[in-house]
Amino acid sequence: MSGPSQHPSPFDPVPPGGPESRRSTRAGASGTGFRKRKRNWFVAGGVAVALGLGGTAGVQLLAQYGEDGGSPAASSRASGSPSASHPATTPSALKTVTAANAYRQPGPPAGSPMNPVEPFTVSISPDATGARLDKGLVGLSLELTDLALPSLSKDNTGLVELLKSLNGPMLRFGGNSVERRAFWTSSGEALPSWVKGDSTHPTAKVTPEDLRRVKGLLDASDSTAAIVVDLAHLEPERAADFVKTAQDVFGPRFLGYTPGNEPNGYEANGMRPKGWGEAGYLQDARSYADAIAKAAPEVPVIGPGTYSMTWGRGFAAAEFPEKKIYSFHHYPFSSCNGADPAGKPTYANLLSRSNRDGGIGFRQRMMAAATENKLPVWITEAGTSACPGYQNETNKSHASALWSIDYALSSGALGVQRLGFHSSLAACKGGPSMSSVCNTGTMSAPSGDFLTRANFWGEAFVAQLPAGEFLKLNADGDRLSYAYAIRQGADQLTVVIINTNDPQRAAQSKVTVSLPFPASRGTMAQLQGPSYASDNATVIDGKKAVAIPESRRPGIPGFGGGDTVSLPLTAGTATVLTFHR
Numbered sequence: 001m002s003g004p005s006q007h008p009s010p011f012d013p014v015p016p017g018g019p020e021s022r023r024s025t026r027a028g029a030s031g032t033g034f035r036k037r038k039r040n041w042f043v044a045g046g047v048a049v050a051l052g053l054g055g056t057a058g059v060q061l062l063a064q065y066g067e068d069g070g071s072p073a074a075s076s077r078a079s080g081s082p083s084a085s086h087p088a089t090t091p092s093a094l095k096t097v098t099a100a101n102a103y104r105q106p107g108p109p110a111g112s113p114m115n116p117v118e119p120f121t122v123s124i125s126p127d128a129t130g131a132r133l134d135k136g137l138v139g140l141s142l143e144l145t146d147l148a149l150p151s152l153s154k155d156n157t158g159l160v161e162l163l164k165s166l167n168g169p170m171l172r173f174g175g176n177s178v179e180r181r182a183f184w185t186s187s188g189e190a191l192p193s194w195v196k197g198d199s200t201h202p203t204a205k206v207t208p209e210d211l212r213r214v215k216g217l218l219d220a221s222d223s224t225a226a227i228v229v230d231l232a233h234l235e236p237e238r239a240a241d242f243v244k245t246a247q248d249v250f251g252p253r254f255l256g257y258t259p260g261n262e263p264n265g266y267e268a269n270g271m272r273p274k275g276w277g278e279a280g281y282l283q284d285a286r287s288y289a290d291a292i293a294k295a296a297p298e299v300p301v302i303g304p305g306t307y308s309m310t311w312g313r314g315f316a317a318a319e320f321p322e323k324k325i326y327s328f329h330h331y332p333f334s335s336c337n338g339a340d341p342a343g344k345p346t347y348a349n350l351l352s353r354s355n356r357d358g359g360i361g362f363r364q365r366m367m368a369a370a371t372e373n374k375l376p377v378w379i380t381e382a383g384t385s386a387c388p389g390y391q392n393e394t395n396k397s398h399a400s401a402l403w404s405i406d407y408a409l410s411s412g413a414l415g416v417q418r419l420g421f422h423s424s425l426a427a428c429k430g431g432p433s434m435s436s437v438c439n440t441g442t443m444s445a446p447s448g449d450f451l452t453r454a455n456f457w458g459e460a461f462v463a464q465l466p467a468g469e470f471l472k473l474n475a476d477g478d479r480l481s482y483a484y485a486i487r488q489g490a491d492q493l494t495v496v497i498i499n500t501n502d503p504q505r506a507a508q509s510k511v512t513v514s515l516p517f518p519a520s521r522g523t524m525a526q527l528q529g530p531s532y533a534s535d536n537a538t539v540i541d542g543k544k545a546v547a548i549p550e551s552r553r554p555g556i557p558g559f560g561g562g563d564t565v566s567l568p569l570t571a572g573t574a575t576v577l578t579f580h581r
Contacts, residue, residue: 002213002397005361013428014056014085015089015140016491017198017380017398019509019524020496021451025026027111028310031298032539036418037107037433039367039557042120049568051471056125057236057463062099062340064496065316067501070074076309082464083283084340089398090151090458091390092235095114095161096561097373097556097557097558097559097560098554101129101553101554101555102552102554102555102556102557102558103446103523103524103525103526103552103555103556104460105164105526105569105570105573105575106501106528106570107508107570108507108508108570108571109530112308112468112503112504114506114507115505115506115507116504116507117478117480117506117507117508117509117571118237118478118503118509119189119477119478119509119510119511119512120475120476120477120478120483120497120509120510120511120512121475121476121477121482121511121512121513121514122473122475122483122484122495122497122511122512122513122514122543122568123473123498123514124471124472124473124483124493124513124515125471125472125473125516126471126472126516126517127472128158128214128469128471128487129415129469129470129471129472130241130410130415130469131407131412131413131415131467131469131470132468132469132470133273133412133465133468133470134417134467134484135167135168135342135467136167136168136169136385136417136418136420137408137409137411137412137416137417137418137420137463138166138167138169138459138460138463139169139170139171139172139224139419139420139421140166140169140170140171140172140173140420140421140422140423140436141172141174141175141381141420141421141423142171142172142173142175142255142422142423142424142425143173143174143176143182143283143379143424144173144174144175144177144178144182144184144204144206144227144228145177145181145202145203145204145206146173146424146425147173147182147206147210147211147214148182148203148204148205148206148207148210149425150213150448151425151439151446151447151450152210152214152449152530153213153214153216153402154216154217154219155216156217156448158448158450158544159217159448159450160217160220160448161195161270162437162452162456163217163221163222163223164221164222165456165460165463165464165545166220166223166459166460166463167220167460167463167464168224168463169223169224170224170225170226170228170255170418170420171218171223171224171225171226172225172227172228172380172381172420173225173226173227174226174228174258174261174305174380174381175228175261175381176261176420176426177201177204178228178229178230178232178260178261179204179230179231179232179233179260179261179271180194180195180196180197180201180202180231180365181195181196181201181202181204182195182203182206183195183203183204183205183206183209183230184206184230184239184241185205185206185209185238186207186241186242186245190207191203192321192345193494196235197442199443200426200430200431200443202206202443203403206217206242207209208245208249210252210504211245211246214250214390215249215250215251215253218250218253221248221251223253223355224254224255225246225250225253225254225255225300226254226255226256226257226259226380227242227243227246227258228257228258228260228261228305229242229243229257229258229259229260229288230280230377231258231259231260231262231263231284231285231288232266232271232272233268234568235283236287236288236290236291236292236351236564237258237287237291239259239292240288240291240292240294240296241292241295242257243257243292243295243296243299244292244295244296246296247299249460251496254299255300255302256299256301256302256305256325257292257299257300257301257302257439258301258302258305258327259285259288259301259303260281260284260285260305261305261307262279262305262306262307262329263264263281263285263304263311264278264304264306264307264308264311266281278304278310278311278315279314281304281314282314282315282318283310284285285301285303285304285315285448285569286318287322287327288319289301289321289322290321292322292452293321293322297322298322298323299322300322300323300324300325301324301325302324302325302327302378302380303325303327304324304327304328304404305314305327305328305329305380305381306328306329307330307331308327309365312326312366312368312369312370313369313372315369316370316373316374316375317369317371319535323332324375325375325376325377325378326369326370326373326375326376326378327377327378327379327380328366328379328380329361329379329380329381330359330362330366330381330382331356331381331382331383331384331385331450332359332362332384332385332386333345333346333349333350333384333387333388333391333392333394334386335384336385336386336387336391336392337391342355345384345385345387345391345392345394345395346393346394347393347394347397347399347533350384350394350399350400351402351403351480351500351532353479353480356482357411358480359407359410359495360410360414363379363410363411363414363459363512364414364415365478367414367415367416374396376415376417376496377416378416378419378420379411379416379418379419379420380533381419381420381422382411382419382420382422383421383422383434383501384400384403384422384434384455385406385434387531388432388433389433389434390430392433392434395397395433395434395532396433396434396453396454396455396535396536396538397452397454397533397534397535397570398503398529398530398531398532398533398534398538399532399533400434400455400458401454401455401456401458401461401529401538401574402460402498402527402572403419403500403528403532404421404462405574406460406463406482406498406500407419407482408458408459408462409462409482409484409496410482411500413470413472414432418457421436421455421500422434422437423435423436423437424438425437425438425439425445425446425450426438426443426446427439427440427441427442427447428440428451429577430440430442430443431443432524434455435453435546436451436453436455436456436459437450437451437453437456438450438451438453451535452544454529454534454535454536454537454538455457457527457538457539457540457544458504458538458574460546461527461540461542461546461547461574461576464546464547465486465494465496465576466486466492466494466550467486467488467489468486468487468488468489468492468494469486470484470485470486471485471486471487471493471516478501478509479498479501480499480500480501481497481498481500481501481509481511481569482497482498482500483496483497483498483513484496490581491580491581492578492579492580492581493515493516493517493579494576494577494579495513495521495576495577495578495580496572496574496575496576496577497511497513497569497574497575497577498507498574498575499569499571499572499573499574499575500571500572501532501569501571501572502531502532502571502572503529503530503532503570503571503572503573504506504528504530504531504532505571506569506571506572508569508570509568509569509571510567510568511564511568511569512563512564512565512566513564513566513568513577514563514564515563515564515565515579516563517563517581518561518562518563518581519561519562519563519579519580519581520561520581521555521561521579521580522555522556522557522565522577522578522579522580523550523551523553523556523577523578524553524556524557524575524577524578525540525547525553525574525575525576526540526541526542526550526573526574526575526576527539527540527574527575528540528541528542528570528572528573529572529573530572532572539552543550547576550578556577567578
């Protein structure tokens with residue numbers, strides 16, 4: 001998952017000093033500046049937007065609500081998950097929504113006393129925030145060793161279809177394996193002595209043949225690729241050969257390279273001497289960039305790819321021979337042993353309003369250097385937590401799907417252009433439980449068949465949204481619901497409502513949306529799950545599949561046209577409402 005750093009990884013043993021030796025990057029980290037307040041601001045995702053601070057990357061998000069409530073729910077399995085199957089409808093039929101062609105969402109559990117939820121109101125402005133949601137926002141970060149897997153092939157139709165669900169994702173190959181277990185060679189060299197693995201952390205020799213095989217997968221699935229090159233062993237010519245081969249093989253599907261995986265952890269992991277720091281990193285990274293620019297001109301450098309707040313400004317301001325893309329990593333809930341109670345990966349923390357708003361503040365501060373230097377921003381590794389499965393109850397859960405949706409959309413609203421949700425193609429049994437995909441084999445004998453987990457469907461839910469510009473909006477009421485509005489031209493608007501209330505305890509909430517134009521019709525799709533803790537039970541419209549095309553979706557219950565719609569929404573859901581003039 002993360003590279004040679006001090007935060008724990010499900011891919012490698014926890015390093016000496018443990019996860020708490022790392023500066024916390026949890027949502028509630030100090031300095032967020034959030035206070036309980038009521039303001040009549042236009043907001044994106046339930047937080048206020050103030051523009052005029054340097055374009056898209058200057059969007060400021062301010063928390064609008066107070067403390068959150070709720071508690072983790074008991075575990076529930078998919079067997080009792082309510083289904084939402086609907087008759088196909090045509091756009092003309094949606095002008096008159098009847099019980100027969102309206103969306104039928106699951107209701108709260110029958111016979112259970114439900115806690116009332118405050119109504120949620122959303123007023124959408126016709127004014128844009130300056131940020132866009134574009135194809136390719138949602139991608140996967142994988143291990144560099146995964147490049148050598150034979151299953152990454154155009155002939156693996158199951159994997160091709162899985163990646164198509166993410167609608168043009170970036171596959172970023174990096175992680176802890178870069179400086180430990182993976183070795184690039186174009187000349188058939190033997191693995192050097194520093195490449196070491198074990199039964200659950202395999203080593204890999206990555207070759208040009210691997211890249212050619214992966215190119216077929218990229219083409220078949222309409223994906224792109226980025227790579228991380230080993231900086232720890234300081235071989236700029238080998239890195240240049242790797243990047244040059246990737247450029248030649250991948251062509252326009254190659255997005256760039258990163259020198260080193262989380263180099264801010266090199267000193268703690270014994271890969272650089274004490275005092276090396278950011279200055280030493282910039283010197284080494286520039287030697288790589290110079291060698292690579294000669295061998296492979298015009299390939300962007302993506303960096304610094306760290307989780308430390310103190311490492312961004314040097315890279316953002318430094319001169320490099322090619323285009324720079326600013327990147328960082330973010331795992332908000334990585335206090336594995338609970339030394340920081342608000343940073344421990346629990347359902348209550350994961351869906352906490354104050355933690356969520358603090359996480360937005362953290363990303364803003366991480367992006368500040370890019371904003372000042374007018375650089376595009378990618379979060380090349382992201383996830384709920386860097387903690388291994390036995391210390392992270394949220395892995396594989398429906399709660400992680402809800403979190404992923406809001407994290408992706410709030411990042412997009414901030415101006416982030418690409419995300420790499422960190423995963424692995426290792427076995428479902430024995431592999432990292434936070435991964436959104438896994439293979440059906442074993443660690444020693446992996447298969448080419450892959451399964452999806454709950455967080456994958458949260459990622460796919462966002463990936464399938466149509467491209468467009470974020471609009472300003474004002475959200476008020478329920479503090480565990482969030483809203484986003486994305487405009488597609490003058491005649492279409494997509495509204496996403498994420499209701500993170502406990503699906504086992506909370507009643508449906510009344511949601512009222514005021515539109516910036518009168519709509520003649522609207523459609524609805526929804527991601528659902530029976531409980532926060534439900535494992536393998538997250539569905540979209542009752543199925544483990546992306547939503548059907550918008551033109552065939554059911555109508556919005558009770559909406560026959562106009563500029564206002566009101567409807568109840570079930571707790572623990574993410575709903576997409578599409579409106580047409």
